Amino acid sequence: MAGRPIDRRKLGSLQEQRALRYLGGHGLSLVQSNFNCRVGEIDLIMRDRRGYVVFVEVRYRKSDRYGSALETVGPAKQRKLRLAAAWFLKSRNWQHKSCRFDVVAITGGGPAGEDRLEWVRDAF
Numbered sequence: 318m319a320g321r322p323i324d325r326r327k328l329g330s331l332q333e334q335r336a337l338r339y340l341g342g343h344g345l346s347l348v349q350s351n352f353n354c355r356v357g358e359i360d361l362i363m364r365d366r367r368g369y370v371v372f373v374e375v376r377y378r379k380s381d382r383y384g385s386a387l388e389t390v391g392p393a394k395q396r397k398l399r400l401a402a403a404w405f406l407k408s409r410n411w412q413h414k415s416c417r418f419d420v421v422a423i424t425g426g427g428p429a430g431e432d433r434l435e436w437v438r439d440a441f
Contacts, residue, residue: 357401386422
């Protein structure tokens with residue numbers, strides 16, 4: 318018997334909320350979520366304790382059988398994120414602020430059935 322189909326948008330939103338809670342617990346504060354512009358989207362935009370603007374890409378994979386969640390953030394995705402980040406910084410007149418790109422990779426189905434969360438600071 319097949320289960321209910323997965324609502325990918327809802328699943329993505331749940332994983333973004335999970336990443337937000339995790340990062341918040343590590344001292345980051347939310348500036349904006351789901352920033353959309355003509356050139357792309359950024360899942361989470363946060364500030365760290367040192368004042369850096371942190372652009373966060375949240376990736377989820379049910380398993381790492383066909384590659385890790387982290388591996389899905391390749392050169393093309395990185396380029397789109399950089400363009401969207403530049404757009405965001407310009408829209409806020411924050412071009413002078415220091416920033417970095419982090420990735421939160423979440424992979425399901427660990428040894429005890431739990432998800433594995435990996436936070437990579439300054440990922441690219």
